[in-house]
Amino acid sequence: MTQIVLGIESSCDETAAAIVDSDRNILSNIVLSQIEQHAPYGGVVPEIAARAHIEHLDRLIAEAMTEADVGFDDLDAVAATAGPGLIGGVMIGLVTAKAICTARNKPLIALNHLEAHALTARLTNDVPFPYLLLLVSGGHCQLISVSGLDQYTRLGTTLDDAVGEAFDKAAKMMGLGYPGGPLVEIAARDGDPARFDLPRPMKGRDNCDFSFSGLKTAVRRALDSLGDKVTDQDHADLCASFQYAVGDVLSDRTRRAMKLFEARHPGARRLVIAGGVAANKAIGERLSTVTADTGFDLIVPPPGLCTDNAAMVAWAGVERLQQGLTSEMSISARARWPLDSLAAAKPFTGAKA
Numbered sequence: 001m002t003q004i005v006l007g008i009e010s011s012c013d014e015t016a017a018a019i020v021d022s023d024r025n026i027l028s029n030i031v032l033s034q035i036e037q038h039a040p041y042g043g044v045v046p047e048i049a050a051r052a053h054i055e056h057l058d059r060l061i062a063e064a065m066t067e068a069d070v071g072f073d074d075l076d077a078v079a080a081t082a083g084p085g086l087i088g089g090v091m092i093g094l095v096t097a098k099a100i101c102t103a104r105n106k107p108l109i110a111l112n113h114l115e116a117h118a119l120t121a122r123l124t125n126d127v128p129f130p131y132l133l134l135l136v137s138g139g140h141c142q143l144i145s146v147s148g149l150d151q152y153t154r155l156g157t158t159l160d161d162a163v164g165e166a167f168d169k170a171a172k173m174m175g176l177g178y179p180g181g182p183l184v185e186i187a188a189r190d191g192d193p194a195r196f197d198l199p200r201p202m203k204g205r206d207n208c209d210f211s212f213s214g215l216k217t218a219v220r221r222a223l224d225s226l227g228d229k230v231t232d233q234d235h236a237d238l239c240a241s242f243q244y245a246v247g248d249v250l251s252d253r254t255r256r257a258m259k260l261f262e263a264r265h266p267g268a269r270r271l272v273i274a275g276g277v278a279a280n281k282a283i284g285e286r287l288s289t290v291t292a293d294t295g296f297d298l299i300v301p302p303p304g305l306c307t308d309n310a311a312m313v314a315w316a317g318v319e320r321l322q323q324g325l326t327s328e329m330s331i332s333a334r335a336r337w338p339l340d341s342l343a344a345a346k347p348f349t350g351a352k353a
């Protein structure tokens with residue numbers, strides 16, 4: 001029988017509600033971006049985000065239900081992001097889900113936001129387990145072996161900034177605006193990727209980890225070297241050089257992870273890219289060269305489902321519901337929550353969970 005799940009996402013600066021069914025239909029998918037409220041500050045301000053979630057979430061849920069033409073009684077469960085993320089926002093989404101579940105006697109599914117990103121390709125492309133996942137977002141940069149639901153092994157992670165964060169910081173330095181990723185991608189189209197000689201942190205290392213802070217510093221130095229008169233062409237060249245360097249690093253780290261993944265799962269050659277940075281076409285092209293070389297299939301969900309949304313949360317809820325993996329009402333919101341619980345933050349390295 002088809003099951004229907006309401007998904008709620010509020011872990012960062014998108015307030016979102018969606019209805020998805022177990023036949024992979026997205027019945028509604030409403031995302032309200034708070035970009036304009038945060039743009040003057042050049043980044044997400046947690047208090048502003050939390051207040052905006054409170055203001056809009058109830059209305060967005062009502063809209064999602066109306067658009068999908070379902071009532072609360074039609075729902076089989078309510079899924080909400082319970083972490084990791086900005087704690088105020090996560091609490092608002094989770095408490096709202098708990099309220100609906102309590103009032104309507106429905107199962108609650110408290111989700112890890114990273115799991116929702118990780119499973120999106122199963123909603124959009126019906127990808128079978130196992131697969132290698134490159135999760136590239138504003139808060140995370142990880143390579144994960146996804147063997148099944150709740151079976152995630154982290155092969156590599158960032159030691160400092162996430163890749164989306166690096167895009168955002170580079171854009172901020174150049175005064176391009178916020179969020180920086182899409183703006184860097186647009187500016188880079190008219191730029192020369194060979195003009196600036198930027199570093200490729202971690203490239204060639206005998207692990208699958210990432211580091212972007214050195215690249216960020218190199219962008220700062222390159223800007224300083226240009227003096228006071230920085231032209232649009234300078235910005236375009238720097239964006240192109242930066243994006244190319246990021247592409248190099250992601251390609252190198254992914255190639256290494258593919259070897260580890262193949263040793264675990266011989267013959268299972270699938271690479272899924274998820275998270276906001278997966279919306280970047282130039283990075284996607286670089287990675288398609290890697291998959292063409294290695295004989296992996298490349299699966300990238302559509303851009304609107306790569307960036308934060310509630311359809312991915314509802315879908316992960318469907319998958320959990322089908323396995324009977326529902327949550328206790330006592331579950332708490334978590335600011336930090338590694339997807340691979342065995343891969344605790346690497347001691348003394350600063351590795352992010």
Ligand code: KG4
Nearest residue numbers: 137138139164181182275276277280307308
């Ligand atoms: O997954 P997401 O929507 O939110 C997080 O969970 O972080 O990712 C947002 C991040 C931001 O850092 C944004 O700049 C980056 O993804 N991003 C991009 C692009 N679109 C979004 N980075 C590079 N190129 C893009 N086209």
Ligand code: ZN
Nearest residue numbers: 117137275308
């Ligand atoms: Zn995300």
